[in-house]
Amino acid sequence: MSAPTGSALTATGTEVRVGGAFTLGTVAEGVILGLAAVSCAESTDPVDRALRAALLEDRPDLEKPPVLEEDFDPATPRRRYSLTMVRHFPLHDDDYSDVVVMRGALEPVLAKATISRRDKGLIRRNATWALARGWRALAVAVAPVGPRDQVGTFSVLGFVYVGVGRVKPLADEGPSNWAWVQVWSASLRAQHWLNVAVVLILSCTGYIIMDPFFGPAAGQGSDVGFLMGWVRLIHFAVGFLWILIGLTRVVAAFTSRDRHLRWSAWWPLKTKTDVKRLGLVLGHYALIKPEAPLYVAHNPLQQLTYTALYLGCGVQMLTGLTLFGLYHQTNWFWELFAMPTHWLGIPFIRLFHTMVMFCLWAFVTVHVYLAVRADSLERHGGISSMINGGVWLRRGSQPVDAPEVG
Ligand code: HEM
DSSP states (O other): OOSOOEEEEOTTSOEEEEEEEEEOSSSOHHHHHHHHHOOBTTOOOHHHHHHHHHHHHHOGGGOOOOBOGGGEEOOOSSSOEEEEEEEEEEEETTEEEEEEEEEEEHHHHHHHSBOOHHHHHHHHHHHHHHHHTTEEEEEEEEEEBOTTSOBOOOEEEEEEEEEESSOOOGGGOOGGGEEEEEOSOHHHHHHHHHHHHHHHHHHHHHHHHHOOOSSOOOOTTOOOTTHHHHHHHHHHHHHHHHHHHHHHHHHHHHHOOOTTTSGGGGOOOOSHHHHHHHHHHHHHHTTSOSOOOOOSSOOHHHHHHHHHHHHHHHHHHHHHHHHHHGGGTTSHHHHHHHHHHHHHOHHHHHHHHHHHHHHHHHHHHHHHHHHHHHHHHHOSOTTTHHHHSEEEEETTOOOTTSOOOO
């Protein structure tokens, strides 16, 4: 971002600031600022005043007299850009020409003007970068004006950084630029850490059941004690506790008022836009796209992973109950649970139960790595959010799943 800044106050005392310009390279930053700053003489718009102040500081040589009212067609709620006829403007050094300046919100300007795919990607990435720091992109495009005032095709030149209130360049970004947003309820956090403890105990005891690698070895006449009995007892007891925790989670999914807990959150691909956003997130994870859509809670990829995890845990509980049912074959209830062993065989169910355990270990490894990575890169306090319930977001950023961060 270039250094020149200008500011103006709105009627309510809010400061509007200009933080320089981003150029696609065809003209200098000062020229973009100059084009964005030419406004109607009557304009008392704080953005126009801030732009003029910035231009005065950066390129006094470029300062143009305010344009006439008939040469200025302001933006409207339906057409979010203004059109201004600017006579005799030095677009390139001493090359003066008449141009029409299109100035406004990025997407409408991109839709109206000609721009290559590469430049479109570049300008959008920089605008997202600016947005994450609390700035808005005021796009600037120009069209040449022919001898009989016929207007040619618009080409996008870049954008001007416009900020409202307390926006700051990254260099002097301080704690006041961040807002704390509450995301996870106390019950969800409690469940998360209970699950961690329970899965850890079940993994340790399950592994020992699979491979009793310590303790007295069974041999002819030797007393091996009750060690494995205790290990199995702990496994079953904690297993039933885990099933209870799972059941409370299912009940919460249908009764809770917290939208992150509701069953509807388990399927994040409800519209075509959701699928598109999933593509963007995948591209970002595959290191193809530098930015991904911002989510306060889970992005679609995370949500699908957690839904698959819930299903995996459900299957693990069911296979555990199937194995447990084998001990009680005189009871119809447990006979029912043990049915799969008749179709697939006991060794298969045991192997399956063990394989799900290894899949859970793989999930936990990747989960912890990604949590630490995201927290270090995004500086949003994601890890502590599972303790205190909230994340830090830059003021002015606009998450997909929550209102703009104020
Ligand atoms: C994170 C969850 C769990 C993990 C990682 C886990 C892991 C294991 C492992 C590795 C085994 C040894 C398999 C073998 O070689 O026979 C096992 C056995 C078993 N598990 Fe689990 N388990 C889990 C949950 C459960 C649950 C919820 C139950 C249901 C109460 C359960 C009941 C059993 C039973 C009955 C056995 C067979 C014990 C035996 O043969 O003496 N497990 N578990």
